[in-house]
Amino acid sequence: MKLLVRNIDRSITEAELSELFEAFGTVQSCNLVLDADNGSSKGFGFVEMPKNGEAKAAMKNLNNKVVGDSQLRVKKAEDKSA
Numbered sequence: 001m002k003l004l005v006r007n008i009d010r011s012i013t014e015a016e017l018s019e020l021f022e023a024f025g026t027v028q029s030c031n032l033v034l035d036a037d038n039g040s041s042k043g044f045g046f047v048e049m050p051k052n053g054e055a056k057a058a059m060k061n062l063n064n065k066v067v068g069d070s071q072l073r074v075k076k077a078e079d080k081s082a
Helices: 014-022 052-062
Strands: 002-006 029-034 041-048 073-076
Touching: 002 052, 014 029, 014 041, 014 052, 052 073
Parallel strands: none
Antiparallel strands: 002 041, 002 073, 029 041
8 A cells, every 4th residue: 555644854764754654564665755956855755565454554553643843644645547
């Protein structure tokens, strides 16, 4: 399941974001969206977890969790191919 993670503190790294989700299971991939001009975080990213149960647990537990100076918003990513 691919999760959209929004409102990420701009100081959080991909490794730190991945670590948050790994507490709930296997993380297949973790990508922060970066500004093309300066390489800084845009404050959102995607986490893919192969097991739906683990992804749902991560979504439930991390949505609205305060990390750094921001309150994360986690939801299932929309399928762009639809």
